[in-house]
Amino acid sequence: MATLFGSGIKRREDPRLITGQATYVDDVKLPGLAYAVFARSPYAHAKITRIDVSAARQAPGVIAVYTGADVKDRLVPVPCAWNVPNCDLKIPAHPLLAYDKVRYAGDAVAMVIAETRAQARDAVDLVDVDYEPLRATADPEQATQPGAARLHEEIPDNIGFTWVVSGGDAAAAFQHAEVAVSQRIVQQRLLPTAMEPRAAVAQYNRGSGQLTLWATSQNPHIHRFLCSVMLKLPEHRIRVIAPEVGGGFGSKIPAYPDEALVSFAAMELGIPVKWTEDRSENYKVTIHGRDHIEYVEMCGTRDGKITGIRTRVYAGLGAYASTAAPGIPTILHGLVYSGSYMIPNIHGTIYGVYTNGTPVDAYRGAGRPEAAYLIERLVDIFARKIGMDPIEVRRRNFIPKDKFPYTVATGLIYDSGNYEAALDKALGILDLKAFRAEQAKARKDGRYLGMGLVSYIEICGLGPSQVAGAVGFGGGLYDSAIVRVYPTGVVKVYIGASPHGQGEETTFAQIVASEFGYPVENVEIIHGDTDNTPQGWGTYGSRTTAVCGSAVKVAALRVKEKAKLLAAHLLEANEADLEWKDDAFRVKGSPDKAKGMAELALMANVAWNMPPGMEPGLEATAFFDPTNFVYPFGTHICTVEVDEQTGQVKILRYIAVDDCGPPINPMIVDGQIHGGVIQGIGEGLQEIAVYDEEAQLVTGTMMDYAVPKASQMPHIEVAHTITPSPVNPLGVKGCGEAGTIASAACLVNAVCDALAPLGITHIDKPLTPARVWAAIQKAKGATP
Amino acid sequence: MERPVTLNINGRSHTVQVEPRALLVHVLRDTLNLTGTHVGCDTSQCGACTVLVDGQAVKSCTTLAVQAEGTRITTIEGLARGDTLHPLQMAFWEKHGLQCGFCTPGMILTAVDFLAQNPDPTDDEIRHAIEGNLCRCTGYQNIVAAIKSAAATLRAGNAGAAA
Ligand code: FES
Ligand code: FES
Numbered sequence: 001m002a003t004l005f006g007s008g009i010k011r012r013e014d015p016r017l018i019t020g021q022a023t024y025v026d027d028v029k030l031p032g033l034a035y036a037v038f039a040r041s042p043y044a045h046a047k048i049t050r051i052d053v054s055a056a057r058q059a060p061g062v063i064a065v066y067t068g069a070d071v072k073d074r075l076v077p078v079p080c081a082w083n084v085p086n087c088d089l090k091i092p093a094h095p096l097l098a099y100d101k102v103r104y105a106g107d108a109v110a111m112v113i114a115e116t117r118a119q120a121r122d123a124v125d126l127v128d129v130d131y132e133p134l135r136a137t138a139d140p141e142q143a144t145q146p147g148a149a150r151l152h153e154e155i156p157d158n159i160g161f162t163w164v165v166s167g168g169d170a171a172a173a174f175q176h177a178e179v180a181v182s183q184r185i186v187q188q189r190l191l192p193t194a195m196e197p198r199a200a201v202a203q204y205n206r207g208s209g210q211l212t213l214w215a216t217s218q219n220p221h222i223h224r225f226l227c228s229v230m231l232k233l234p235e236h237r238i239r240v241i242a243p244e245v246g247g248g249f250g251s252k253i254p255a256y257p258d259e260a261l262v263s264f265a266a267m268e269l270g271i272p273v274k275w276t277e278d279r280s281e282n283y284k285v286t287i288h289g290r291d292h293i294e295y296v297e298m299c300g301t302r303d304g305k306i307t308g309i310r311t312r313v314y315a316g317l318g319a320y321a322s323t324a325a326p327g328i329p330t331i332l333h334g335l336v337y338s339g340s341y342m343i344p345n346i347h348g349t350i351y352g353v354y355t356n357g358t359p360v361d362a363y364r365g366a367g368r369p370e371a372a373y374l375i376e377r378l379v380d381i382f383a384r385k386i387g388m389d390p391i392e393v394r395r396r397n398f399i400p401k402d403k404f405p406y407t408v409a410t411g412l413i414y415d416s417g418n419y420e421a422a423l424d425k426a427l428g429i430l431d432l433k434a435f436r437a438e439q440a441k442a443r444k445d446g447r448y449l450g451m452g453l454v455s456y457i458e459i460c461g462l463g464p465s466q467v468a469g470a471v472g473f474g475g476g477l478y479d480s481a482i483v484r485v486y487p488t489g490v491v492k493v494y495i496g497a498s499p500h501g502q503g504e505e506t507t508f509a510q511i512v513a514s515e516f517g518y519p520v521e522n523v524e525i526i527h528g529d530t531d532n533t534p535q536g537w538g539t540y541g542s543r544t545t546a547v548c549g550s551a552v553k554v555a556a557l558r559v560k561e562k563a564k565l566l567a568a569h570l571l572e573a574n575e576a577d578l579e580w581k582d583d584a585f586r587v588k589g590s591p592d593k594a595k596g597m598a599e600l601a602l603m604a605n606v607a608w609n610m611p612p613g614m615e616p617g618l619e620a621t622a623f624f625d626p627t628n629f630v631y632p633f634g635t636h637i638c639t640v641e642v643d644e645q646t647g648q649v650k651i652l653r654y655i656a657v658d659d660c661g662p663p664i665n666p667m668i669v670d671g672q673i674h675g676g677v678i679q680g681i682g683e684g685l686q687e688i689a690v691y692d693e694e695a696q697l698v699t700g701t702m703m704d705y706a707v708p709k710a711s712q713m714p715h716i717e718v719a720h721t722i723t724p725s726p727v728n729p730l731g732v733k734g735c736g737e738a739g740t741i742a743s744a745a746c747l748v749n750a751v752c753d754a755l756a757p758l759g760i761t762h763i764d765k766p767l768t769p770a771r772v773w774a775a776i777q778k779a780k781g782a783t784p
Numbered sequence: 785m786e787r788p789v790t791l792n793i794n795g796r797s798h799t800v801q802v803e804p805r806a807l808l809v810h811v812l813r814d815t816l817n818l819t820g821t822h823v824g825c826d827t828s829q830c831g832a833c834t835v836l837v838d839g840q841a842v843k844s845c846t847t848l849a850v851q852a853e854g855t856r857i858t859t860i861e862g863l864a865r866g867d868t869l870h871p872l873q874m875a876f877w878e879k880h881g882l883q884c885g886f887c888t889p890g891m892i893l894t895a896v897d898f899l900a901q902n903p904d905p906t907d908d909e910i911r912h913a914i915e916g917n918l919c920r921c922t923g924y925q926n927i928v929a930a931i932k933s934a935a936a937t938l939r940a941g942n943a944g945a946a947a
Contacts, residue, residue: 010877017885018873018892020820020860027819117814118803195824195832195886195920246822246886247920279825501884501921671880671926678923702829702918710911710924739923 005514008667012520013505022244025199025214026276033201034063036262036275037120039110039127040284041102044356044695045136045149048100048109048129055126056112061119064269065127066111066261068099075264076230078255078320081222081474082327087163092152092354094320096230096257096264102131103151103319104356105696106284108257113265113273138357138691140316141293151319151354160317160352161326165334167409170347173308177299181381186764187292187370189316189689191705192363196246197277198286200259202266209237211267215259217242217528218252219538220498222475224530226255226323231263242528245500249679250362251286252500253540254323258285283700288689289363291316292329292370298378304388304396308345309337311374317352318359324473325361326352331471332367332459332541338408339375340419340455340633341397346409356695362540364679365458365737369744372456376745380452380752381761390749391427394455395420405628405726412459414631415725418659422721423455426635426657429717435639443757448642449652450754453635454746460734461546461630461727478625479548480534483512483555485618487605489598491516491523493555496536497548498528502736503668504544508552510664511730515556516597517583534621542632542734545664550728551624558620560597566604567595569611630725632733634658636677636742640750647773649685649751651714656742659721660735669735670718676739677716682708683740684747686766706766755779789853793818794862802849809833809844812859820860820889824918831917834890835859841897843916860889863896871937872896872930881930883921891917895931903939907932 016022039056053065078094098107110127114120135149142148143158151158174180194216201214211233217223220240228235245252258275266273277286293314300306315329334348379397383390399406401418408414430451439449462468465476480496491512497504509523516522527533536548560580567585568575571593578585584594600618603609607616639652656673663669686706690698699705724731744765751767752760758779763771786801793816800815812818812835821844824832833845836858863870872892875881882888891914898905898913905913910931911924919927 011880013885014877014882017882017888018860018869018876019864020818020889022885023819024822024886026823027813029817117810118805193920195830195884195918196822197824245884247884249920276823278823279827279830503883667880671883671922674923674925675883675921676923678925679920701827702825703827707829707918707920708924709915709918710928711908711915713911713924715907715928716923716925 004510004520005664006662008665009506009510009520011503011506012509013503024196024244024246025201025216028201028214030201030203030272033272033274034113034115035117035120036111036113036265036273037124038108039112039124041098041105041107041109043102043131043133044105045134046102046131047134048098048102049132050130051109052128053110055128056123059119059123059126061115062112062123063115064113064265066097066265068095068097068109071097071264072099075260076232078257079226079229080321080323080325081226082324083472083474084161084163084326084330085472087161089161089326090155091321092155096261104358106358107319111261111265113269136356136695138355138695140291140314140353140355143353143355144314144351149356151356155354158354160321160354163330163334163350165337165346165348165410167411168345170308170310170345173345174297174299174310177307178301179386180297180299181378181385182297183377183381183762185294185296185374185377187290187294187373188765189291189357190289190363190683190687191283191689192249192251192286192289193707194247194249194251197279197282198252198258199276200262201272201274202263203272204267204270206270210239211237211263212239212241213259213263214241214243216245216252218248218498218500218540220528220530221496221536222538223255223259227260227263230255230260239531242498248500249364250289250366250540253538254287254361280701283705284358284697287322287361288318288358289360290370291360294374296374296378298382300382302386304386304393306341306343306382306397309343309378311348313348313350315350315352316355316357316360318355318357320359322359322361325359327471327473328362328367333371335410335412336368336371336459337375338410339372340399340457342399344409357691364676364740368458368737369680369741372454372741373745376454376456377748377762380749384761391453394423413628414457415628415727416723417631417633418721418723419455419633422633422657422659423635425719425721426637426655429655429719430637448644448754450640450642450750452638452746452748452750452753454742454749455635456742457631457633458737458741459629460542460632460737461626462541462543463629464627465625475537477537478623479536479551480621480623481548481551481555482534482621483552483559483619485559485601487602489522489601492526493523493552494526494533495548495552496534497539497544498536499539499544502539502544502672503665507545507664507668508549511549511552512556515560518597542736545732546630546728546734547624547626549730549732550626551622553729554624555620555622558622559618562618563597563600565611565614566600570595570603570609626727628727630727630733632658632660632735632738634738634742636746638746638750640754642751642754642772644776647769647776649767649772653717654714655717656739657719657721658735658738659723660738661724661731661733662722664732672735673718673739674716676737677743678708678713680740680743681713681747684744684765684767686768688766789850791852791857792855793857794859804850806849807845808847808849808852811849812844818859818861822886822889824886829918831890831894832887834893834917836893836897839897839900841894860893863892872934875930875934875937879926879930879933881922881927887917887919891919891927895934899935899938903935905935
């Protein structure tokens with residue numbers, strides 16, 4: 001039993017999921033339910049000169065039609081909640097329904113409510129809008145150029161902010177450097193593609209004035225707050241329920257107009273209203289990720305010491321500033337430019353740029369994969385330039401394991417790490433010598449084999465609330481848990497975080513059951529309903545286990561503390577003479593005199609014989625606010641063969657060594673790594689959201705956007721090192737984003753290594769056959 | 785406009801009024817409340833809507849309800865025998881073949897059909913067989929492991945039945 005923490009037990013959420021008994025938002029049915037469908041702009045940028053909804057209003061089954069004019073004075077525009085300080089951040093209004101101008105293809109102009117989904121869909125076709133198309137661009141660099149289309153009147157150059165990160169003296173470092181390398185890097189737009197599209201069901205009780213909103217949310221408490229702002233409805237009148245949620249990857253963090261509008265309709269009409277995105281709509285209006293154009297440089301010495309890194313980044317924001325958007329390419333990106341290395345001089349200028357694309361926000365890793373990618377690419381390019389093995393360059397610059405906590409040039413304090421151990425472990429699994437020999441032989445035969453390696457760090461376990469406040473994040477970043485012990489001893493735990501596939505119903509039960517000496521079946525984890533869970537800040541940023549899991553642990557310990565006092569009282573022993581052994585408090589020296597948690601729970605709940613002054617009941621609440629972020633790390637290695645004739649990249653092996661502290665459930669940790677790695681390989685190999693010159697999303701369906709398929713993806717060899725974090729009582733670090741942060745860079749490094757004989761140092765991801773082939777042709781001097 | 789259709793689902797016959805344009809997935813989900821079948825796309829790519837029609841894995845978002853008349857349909861709700869999970873359900877649970885679970889019903893039903901045709905598949909064959917089912921969470925690795933393990937269980941069961 002003592003080993004429950006750390007054991008790969010089966011997940012407790014699975015039985016309902018594998019039998020079709022789970023309830024996702026679109027599964028929610030209510031009597032009299034009506035359906036909402038949105039009329040959306042086909043243009044990426046246009047003036048609205050006229051909207052006529054009279055025909056739509058007359059259509060069969062239609063209950064109501066709302067336009068921007070109907071709601072603009074009654075509802076508050078979608079808030080942006082990350083007010084990054086020390087820059088000139090401009091946040092233009094994001095109306096819930098566009099009324100004067102549309103700024104991206106998909107901007108909603110009207111909402112139709114009808115008795116059935118099909119009727120609402122039919123009526124949307126009758127919404128008649130006259131548009132006067134304007135020039136448009138979805139390219140964040142182009143959008144800053146003179147003469148580019150202007151999205152928001154008040155922002156003439158489309159630059160939403162210029163943010164600078166600086167540590168040491170990068171200008172001097174570059175000026176005196178023995179070697180410097182530079183590269184233009186495009187980190188393409190990605191479509192998060194949670195398999196469950198977003199949905200909302202709103203029900204309003206006019207009698208009680210209570211709104212219930214079922215929403216596909218990673219953070220129901222944040223949604224409650226933001227909906228309260230948009231709807232001008234007091235927060236305690238809103239109950240947000242995130243039932244089963246089918247994946248998020250960041251896309252279910254932000255506030256969107258849709259949920260607020262559906263709530264508004266339910267309040268206006270006094271009937272429940274449901275809206276469910278279809279996939280094409282999801283690709284158009286649910287946030288996108290990445291979208292950077294970067295000019296990056298690294299300098300150092302001939303013997304491999306990195307002395308500086310410098311960047312200029314155009315980070316696309318899309319048409320409006322989504323909830324966390326300003327913080328992603330700044331706080332979560334620029335501050336981690338040191339990676340795993342001691343880089344004394346860092347300078348980055350980040351432009352957040354409005355474009356006529358879908359808003360960009362947090363997508364798995366959020367800012368940190370972009371940072372890891374540019375650092376790890378630069379290390380390889382730098383190593384090539386000085387003729388040193390990139391592995392050796394990494395070793396020479398790693399922060400040594402005895403230097404933690406370590407303050408990097410950007411000011412972050414890394415909690416703990418042992419980067420070389422992860423590197424050595426990964427190299428051991430690979431058998432580097434054997435691979436290099438195989439590669440050399442293949443090269444003689446005219447075949448292109450390559451090996452890519454990435455030693456990443458990430459910043460996770462977001463984070464201390466004080467830091468959240470200091471960096472302009474519009475909320476706290478603690479989390480919470482109530483551990484409630486029933487009279488029969490079984491436990492319910494109500495948590496603030498809101499998992500949606502990460503398995504915390506299992507891992508958190510493991511934490512409590514381990515503490516109480518229980519089988520895991522005795523503990524149930526409740527999440528996702530703001531009416532019965534304490535304030536939490538959501539599941540993202542690999543924070544749930546590190547922060548909310550710690551709250552669970554602290555609450556469980558509080559319960560145990562009280563139980564111990566009660567045990568002492570009942571055993572007529574001194575508290576100091578009691579010890580917790582196996583599954584009970586026992587009197588030292590006479591272990592048969594014992595009280596287990598179940599018995600103590602009964603006695604506490606009936607309160608027949610309490611110590612003087614002790615309150616009845618057995619439960620505790622904890623709000624856990626960490627003292628620092630956690631910094632997981634690891635080394636990934638990928639080997640590939642590139643087909644010179646077709647440009648096809650074949651992954652031969654993928655090795656992931658990650659350190660996320662002690663795993664509570666190794667099976668679940670490995671699952672997170674698998675999923676993350678494949679998402680990053682998708683990014684490296686095939687995923688790209690393409691816009692045409694008119695800022696129309698060309699990859700608007702799953703037919704065109706290359707979500708990885710099983711047959712295209714490799715088997716991943718997973719291993720771990722374990723370096724506990726000192727900043728939380730579990731010692732855990734988080735593993736949800738690790739895979740994605742490492743894998744895209746790893747893949748590109750491998751392909752560039754394979755093509756090194758041709759002199760190729762960089763190809764922008766995704767490495768589709770066409771791109772790789774073109775690079776090969778160019779290197780050979782042919783015109784592709 | 786609506787017409788009656790009789791559908792045999794999970795061994796029970798249901799007669800429902802449907803529009804001729806109604807998709808099988810919508811009738812399953814909205815009319816019959818069988819919400820274990822999911823919708824993940826609108827271009828027949830994701831496989832979240834997969835059900836068995838006469839034992840064959842079919843994307844119910846690409847099938848009209850009226851086309852399914854006279855067939856035997858199995859959805860995820862009808863796969864277990866009472867409290868006894870189907871070996872594929874069991875294997876997905878044991879091998880951690882799911883995270884958010886949204887793709888899972890379709891994935892399992894695709895695998896049921898596949899293993900009926902290929903009882904002893906290689907990893908590669910499994911990966912190709914589930915190509916029409918997208919999963920964004922698991923990276924597929926444990927799904928492959930689950931299907932492989934269920935194949936072994938099913939083979940052992942069949943061998944037992946034959947003996
Ligand atoms: S819903 Fe995606 S294939 Fe049917
Ligand atoms: S488990 Fe989430 S999509 Fe497959």
